[in-house]
Amino acid sequence: MPADVGNSINWWQNGYDVLSLSSQSAMVEACVSAYAQTVAMCPGDHWRLNAKNGRDRITNSALSRILRHPNDYQSISDFLLNGTRSLYLDGNAYALALRNDRYEINELHLMNPRLSYPRLATTGDIFYQLGGNDIISRRLGEEALIVPARDVLHIRLHTQRQRFPTPLVGESPIVAAYSDVGMGAAIAQQQLRFYMNEARPSAVLSTDLVLDKDQVQALRDRWNEQARGLHQGGTPILTAGLKVQPWAQGGKDAATADMLKLSNEHIALAFRIPLQVLGIGGNNLSSTELLMQSWIASGLGFALNHIEESIGLLFGLKGPPDEYVEFDTAALLRSxxxxxxxxxxxxxxxxxxxxxxxxxxxxxxxxxxxxxxxxxxxxxxxxxxxxxPAAPAPPAAPPAAAAANDDAKPPPPEKGDRDAIQREVRNLIASADRIGRRRLSS
Known part of the structure; x- marks a missing residue:
């Protein structure tokens, strides 16, 4: 709450409100939506190592069917969109797994993370109390379900042991940005009241005359009659040397804008999102591929891998490189x-x-x-x-043809015969000279 609340008991009658530290922030919504919408764009596949040390896409497994149709009322894009939002807003995402007669998972249903939580039995076994999905509640006839961990997809972020007794509850990055979210909300609310109450005029009336209190009030009333309320936009007529001077923006407003920008940068830093992805600044990259690669190398790559490993754990996969789930980020370069x-x-x-x-x-x-x-x-x-194989040597010329050719090369000298090498060099120079003379004469 604002610091001035303690000055009065009836603070709510003085225009003070509780500062909301929820997701009602444009910057928080932009960060969460960036993760949720980007993850929903990446199609997932079930891969398995083959005998050639390559990999094969598995298309007939229960996992491959879930990655196409998680349930009968949601697409996989809708499932990943809402699951990722729950993960980054609340730190946890829960989904109930229903099995068929062959004990294969054939349905996944998202649950409300604020109505679901893990429960640790005295024996160390983990169960989950799930709720918040009206469709499942009506189909199964129970508002709250107690389900063993093997039938729950639980994706969680970092666990703060000081707040939670077990490492089974994740924490959203919003917690690290609470102060920045609160500052942004306070600035927005203060500016809203500032402009709604017209606390700062857009212009002032000035004159060199000395006016008493009654004259000033009379001029103010006349001005308001022509420029406010139903008469807004009228044409006031100024007398007695009155002049209208615009009210320039002060340094305080610029400082407020800088503080709001700084708080937004801190929120983006907590979510590990490059400012270029949100479109609010940062160094421009030369291509879309470099922008996506920079994000994949930081926050987005972790998010995709974290979701992949959680799904693999639910389906009992061996993990990379033997058998795993992978979301294809090539879809991000579709444009x-x-x-x-x-x-x-x-x-x-x-x-x-x-x-x-x-x-x-x-x-x-x-x-x-x-x-x-x-x-x-x-x-x-x-x-x-x-x-x-070496290239075959060219066939030797017949002796008669070799004798008739003036430019024929003499046989190569033996290795180490210095006089023979010198004679061959002189013959080559003479041969080149004869060829040059023939070309000049022709």
Missing amino acids: ALKDRIEALARGVQGGIYAPNEARQTEGLDAVKFGDEPRVQQQVVPLSAVDKI
Whole structure:
């Protein structure tokens, strides 16, 4: 609450309000929405290591079906959007897993994180009390459910042990930015009251005459009759040397704007989001790919990996590189056509992708002979250089033809014969001289 509240018992009648430290902040909403909407854009897949040390996309598992349709009333985008919002607003995201007759998870239902929490039994077993989903409550006929941990998807952020006795409850980054959120809310509320009450006039009336109190009040009343209320926008007529002077913005207003900007930067810092993603400043990057990569290297990469590992734990996956869940961040470059095509072209030229693999990425049909990666002929491993056959030597000229040719080269001298080498050099110079004279005469 504001500091001046303690000056009066009836503080609520003096215009004071409780400062809200919830998500009712434009900056907090921007940060949370950036995470939630970006995660919802990334499609997820179930991957498994194959015998060639590559990986295969699994399309017939229970996990792959959940990653397409988590339940009968939500898309996977809707599920990830609301789950990520709960994660960053409350520090926790809960989902109830329902199984079929084969004991496979075939439905996931998001629960309200403010009505759900873990419970630790005396034996050390973990159970969850879940609530806040009206659809599940009506289908199962219970408002609150007690569910074992194996049937609950629980994604949580950092646990503050001073506040929570067990490491099972996460904490939102908003806690670290409470003071900045409160300062932003206080500035916004103060400025709102300031302008609603018209505490600062847009202009003042000045004159060199000395006016008494009654004259000043009379002039103020006449001005208000023409310029306020229903008569706003009228044309006042000034007399007695009155002049209208605009009220310039003071340094206090500029300082207030700087403080509000600083608090917004602190909130973005707590959420680990580059200011460029939010569109409020920062150093401009040369491409969309660099912007996304900088965010993936910090906050977004952690968020995706954290959600992937939690889903893998629920489905009992071995983890990377054997079996895991992965959300494809290539979807974030969907609008960066130039960067995407250049990366695929380099991958094909370097032998990383087969032509059909690159075409499939862009949704194009396969072409003939395009299923195998390709490299240029001169790209060979060093261990195979000595196994490359040498080029065949050209056939020797017949003796008659060699004698008839004036420019024929004499046989190479033996190694170490210095006089023979000198004779060969002189013959080459003479031969070049004869060729030059022939060209000049022709």
